[in-house]
Amino acid sequence: MKSTEKNIKRIARERVEILLKLANEKLKTNPELSKRYIQIAREICMRTNIRLGxxxxxxxxxxxxxxxxGYTSVVRIERRKKIVKIICKSCGEKYRYPTNKPQ
Ligand SMILES: [Zn+2]
Incomplete structure (x- = not known):
């Protein structure tokens, strides 16, 4: 039972990586398809309970x-506050991350 679960997660992770790669490749030529790939990847993660990490x-x-x-997002680094601001050019959503923690 446990090994089956492990296998499902392993396969899911492989699929997610493939989908992310495809989404990257299609970003410039077919942005809608690229978004769809991301959506599918996120659905796989949710269903199988794996983290995108x-x-x-x-x-x-x-x-x-x-x-x-510079292409789909604007990145601003606020050194004094040690914050990275990322703005999605597509929908305007804003993200803030601390700069002291990579990733
Ligand atoms: Zn967005």
Whole structure:
């Protein structure tokens, strides 16, 4: 039972990585398809209860657009406050992350 669960998670993780890769590739040529790939990847994560981990900040949680600095997002670093601000150009959602913690 436990090993089956492990296998499901392993396969799910592989699929999520493939979907994220495809979403990256399609970002410029087909942004709608790219968003769809992100949506599917997030659905897989939710269903199988796996964490996106290092990938969780590469897309906009609101509209599923991959956040590429200067292309789909604006990045501002506030050194004094040690904060990184990321704004999604697609939907305007704003994110703030501390700079002292990478990822
Ligand atoms: Zn967005």
């Amino acid at each position: 290092k990938y969780k900040r590469i897309f906009c949680k609101k509209c599923n657009t991959i956040l590429v600095p």
